Amino acid sequence: MAAPTARREKTRQRLLVAALDVFAEEGFGRSTVEQVCERAGYTRGAFYSNFSSLDELFLAMWEERSSQLITGLRAALAEVPDATPDQALRAALRAIPVDDAWYRVTAEFTAHALRTPGLRRVMAAREQAIQDTILPVVVAALGRAGRRVTDAAALGQALVAVHDGTSVQVLLEPDSDTARLRREELFQHVLESYSTPVNTPISTPVSTPITEEP
Amino acid sequence: MAAPTARREKTRQRLLVAALDVFAEEGFGRSTVEQVCERAGYTRGAFYSNFSSLDELFLAMWEERSSQLITGLRAALAEVPDATPDQALRAALRAIPVDDAWYRVTAEFTAHALRTPGLRRVMAAREQAIQDTILPVVVAALGRAGRRVTDAAALGQALVAVHDGTSVQVLLEPDSDTARLRREELFQHVLESYSTPVNTPISTPVSTPITEEP
DNA sequence: CGTATCGGATACGTTCATGTATCGAAAGGG
DNA sequence: CCCTTTCGATACATGAACGTATCCGATACG
Incomplete structure (x- = not known):
């Protein structure tokens, strides 16, 4: 048994x-x-x-699949330990390609999770796991490039949001790849916005200065 | 008849x-x-x-609802013609609140659209309409704040992506509002990243890792 | 008013998915 | 090699949703 x-x-x-x-x-x-x-x-x-039930299968499938993605991502990032931020970014995007089928399933799972209290936590935890996987690598890469991350948690959230938000756009225009290019551009802007050069002692915060400590 | x-x-x-x-x-x-x-x-x-069919109803409902949102957004932005970028941002976020129910429906509609060729175009068009609504206002507001937008289309895409991507995060943690704060923070970073101060004659091109401006 | 048309309700028959209960075959253990 | 247990297949009963076809009340119109 x-x-x-x-x-x-x-x-x-x-x-x-x-x-x-x-x-x-x-x-x-x-x-x-x-x-x-x-x-x-x-x-x-x-x-x-x-x-x-189908619900149970859905959850099991989604959990397995998404943790496979995280594992793959971790492995891909481990292969380029000395990458520049740009290289790290590309490696990550290669490990988590914008997959049509998977996106559809994820979108529906998200909707499903938002209406099923128990699943909310599951999703939130998964999102946290993704951030925990990316962050150390990104922070290290930025450090090597002479930049210090001000608020790591915020950066993590921003990166995930950008990934999610741009995925649809890329999928919506499969023929042209301007969306894909703009996506990378946006990622780089975010990496820059959430870090400051270590040389420059004068940190110029954005409009609303948010340098918090949890 | x-x-x-x-x-x-x-x-x-x-x-x-x-x-x-x-x-x-x-x-x-x-x-x-x-x-x-x-x-x-x-x-x-x-x-x-x-x-x-239910499909037809779904489409009709989504189109009506989303064009109502755009109309409301347009009206809200028209009410603050001399807003700073920050004010414009807040006005927009107030007009398009992160609504649980609507988000769920939209997520499913997106998935549905991605698997139904005809609907892809509908979605893409709607996304374009949103960008066309926001952009002039945002560009004007930034202009008033002494900033020129380099690539408007890219900015529009970025703003929409950020909105979509951060919405889930906000909905996933309904109790705390750190996600909501970080969301605004990210919006502001994006506004800054895609514009340059008119004073500074040195225009720093977008993509590759560069130093921060002001 | 009376009448014709329109819009929604009712009443079918049909299909399809569900979950359970039972059966037979394939592993594994002595 | 048999016997037991486990796992998946088959059979069955039930319920739910569908789409149509028909009917009746309301509304517009002469």
């Missing part, structure tokens, strides 16, 4: 993979248990033996 | 209003025609007499 027997694990895995595809194509709300099973090559019996 | 008779218009309107509520609560995919009708105080007969 304690052993998740290889077979079981495999079908579970195939169901999770199938779920992403189906949800991306049909939308979560419009997806059915049978569609997922069919795509995975099973019948509903297998499903109900592994999950109790 | 050409006249949409007052009665018809009223029920159509009530259906649209009900739709937003239902979609926000249940999610679009999980919503049914009957739920919408029930909330609006009609039966399915009324629905099929006005719309041919």
Whole structure:
């Protein structure tokens, strides 16, 4: 009973993979248990033996997938330990590409999470994990470039926001890549805005000076 | 026949209003025609007499709602013609509050649009309209503050991205408002990054890592 | 007023997804 | 090698949502 027997694990895995595809194509709300099973090559019996509801599968799939992304991101960043901010940025963007299918699923999951109190925390935690993964690398890279980050937490939040916000724009115009270029531009502006050169002792804060300490 | 008779218009309107509520609560995919009708105080007969599918209703509702938002935004900005960038920003954020229900619906609509080719264009057009509404005001305000915008289109895209990206973060932590503060902070950084003081003759080009200006 | 048309309600039949309960086959253990 | 347990397939009953076709009341119009 304690052993998740290889077979079981495999079908579970195939169901999770199938779920992403189906949800991306049909939308979560419009997806059915049978569609997922069919795509995975099973019948509903297998499903109900592994999950109790589509909701549960959705959560499991999203958690697995997003933690895979974080892992990949961490690995990619670890490969360029001495990167400049620009290089680090590019490495990160390469590790987390703007994927159409994944974006759709994430958008729906977000909506779902916002209306399901328990899931809010899950999402918030995931977002925090992303920031915790990026920040040390970004701060270090900026440091190497002679810049000190003033408010790391704020920078982390800003980077995630920029990623999320620009992803749609990039996906909305698949043919042209001006959106993609502007996206990188924006990232660089943010990196600059949230850091100051160590040489310059005169720190000129923006309009509202916010240098807080939690 | 050409006249949409007052009665018809009223029920159509009530259906649209009900739709937003239902979609926000249940999610679009999980919503049914009957739920919408029930909330609006009609039966399915009324629905099929006005719309041919939930998809059609969804689109109609989203278009109406979002153009209302743009109208409101335009009006709010028109009321403060001599605003500083900071004032203009606050006026805009007041006109487009971060609304939980509307965000959920928008998120799902985005996902839906990304998987429905025809809707992509609709969304893209709407995004463009938003930028066209904001930009002149923002550019003017920055001008009054002695700043010239270098690349207006890029700024518009950035502002929208920041709005979208930070909205989730604000909604994810409803109790604390640090996210909300950081959101404004980020907006201000962006306004600064995409403009340069007219005094300074040395124009520092955008992309590559550069020093901060003023 | 009377009448014709329009708009929404009611009443179908049908399809489809769900969840459970049961059965058979594949692993694993002695 | 058999026996037990586990896992997924099959069968079934139920309920829900759909779309249509029809009917009736309200509204505009002569």
